[in-house]
Amino acid sequence: MNKIDFINKFVKSYEIEDNRFSCLMIALTDARKITAHFDNHGKFEFNVLETNNTFLSPFSFIGIINYLLFLEMIGEIFKLKTFNNTKTNKKTNNIYKALKQFGNNISEKDIWSIVALRNSLAHNYGLINIPFENIKNIKKREMLTHKFILSNVDNTDLIIYPTNNWKEKDFSDKNDNTSTRISIFKLIDFIESVYLNLKKAIEFNQVELSLDGDLEELKARFTIQN
Numbered sequence: 275m276n277k278i279d280f281i282n283k284f285v286k287s288y289e290i291e292d293n294r295f296s297c298l299m300i301a302l303t304d305a306r307k308i309t310a311h312f313d314n315h316g317k318f319e320f321n322v323l324e325t326n327n328t329f330l331s332p333f334s335f336i337g338i339i340n341y342l343l344f345l346e347m348i349g350e351i352f353k354l355k356t357f358n359n360t361k362t363n364k365k366t367n368n369i370y371k372a373l374k375q376f377g378n379n380i381s382e383k384d385i386w387s388i389v390a391l392r393n394s395l396a397h398n399y400g401l402i403n404i405p406f407e408n409i410k411n412i413k414k415r416e417m418l419t420h421k422f423i424l425s426n427v428d429n430t431d432l433i434i435y436p437t438n439n440w441k442e443k444d445f446s447d448k449n450d451n452t453s454t455r456i457s458i459f460k461l462i463d464f465i466e467s468v469y470l471n472l473k474k475a476i477e478f479n480q481v482e483l484s485l486d487g488d489l490e491e492l493k494a495r496f497t498i499q500n
Contacts, residue, residue: 277489278479285473290497297496298351301344302469308337309462333426333458335395341465342392348372348472351496353484371484376471377464384433386417387454388461394422404442420454421447432460 275283275291283290288299305311349368354375369392373385394403401422405415421440434455440447475481485491 280489281481281483281492282476284492284497285476293500294493295498295500297498298344298347300498301340301347305337305340305344308334308340309458311462311466333424335399338424338458338461339392339395341462342369342388342395345369345372345388345465345468346392347496348376348468351484351492352472352476352481354475354480355482356480372468376468376475378467378471380464383417383435386414387420387433387456390418390420391422391456393418394420415442421452423450423453423455425455425457426459427457428459430455430457430460432457432464 280290284296284298286299287296288303289295346368349370349372352375353371357375367389369389370385373380373388377385390403390405394401401424403418403420403422405418409415409418416439419440419442436452436454438452440452440454472481483489483492485495487494
């Protein structure tokens, strides 16, 4: 299998070749299962969660984390051939790179809010994000500092910002008016759209690997052999 065919299979198929599986598709399949989205098109369907007369929660943190990790993998593995790297280099956050390249018209503020949500869930399994001490830029710290509310309401914006930003480490503040509200439905739909944009870009030969080790690194780090 040549490189182009391998990459196409990697982003579309659970099994790439005999006993070699795509970690990207494993992550997406698991995220869809946990959040009650059909494997083949990523649309919400609550009844797919029924197993042995019990239900998993489609709003479980673990499902949302899986989607965010999936997004992170896209940013690490792929880049548009036309992407301007003068301001964005390999050290830049991978979710930022994924959304900047494959997210339709998303603002810097929204991008960093999604990065902050990923950090708060992955590091603390919670909904408060405090930036690392080495982030000195005041504007960036503000964009990464959040007290989140996750909403399961579909008919709303992706992100609704508070009238007054939550002040970093003000743990006595329990007011919802200082919380950043993110729609779970809208976030998952948006990440699914990023995935569709990636697939289309690959079909039109607009994407290349962002890995120093190229195809061999992709196989070693992001595929599993059974």
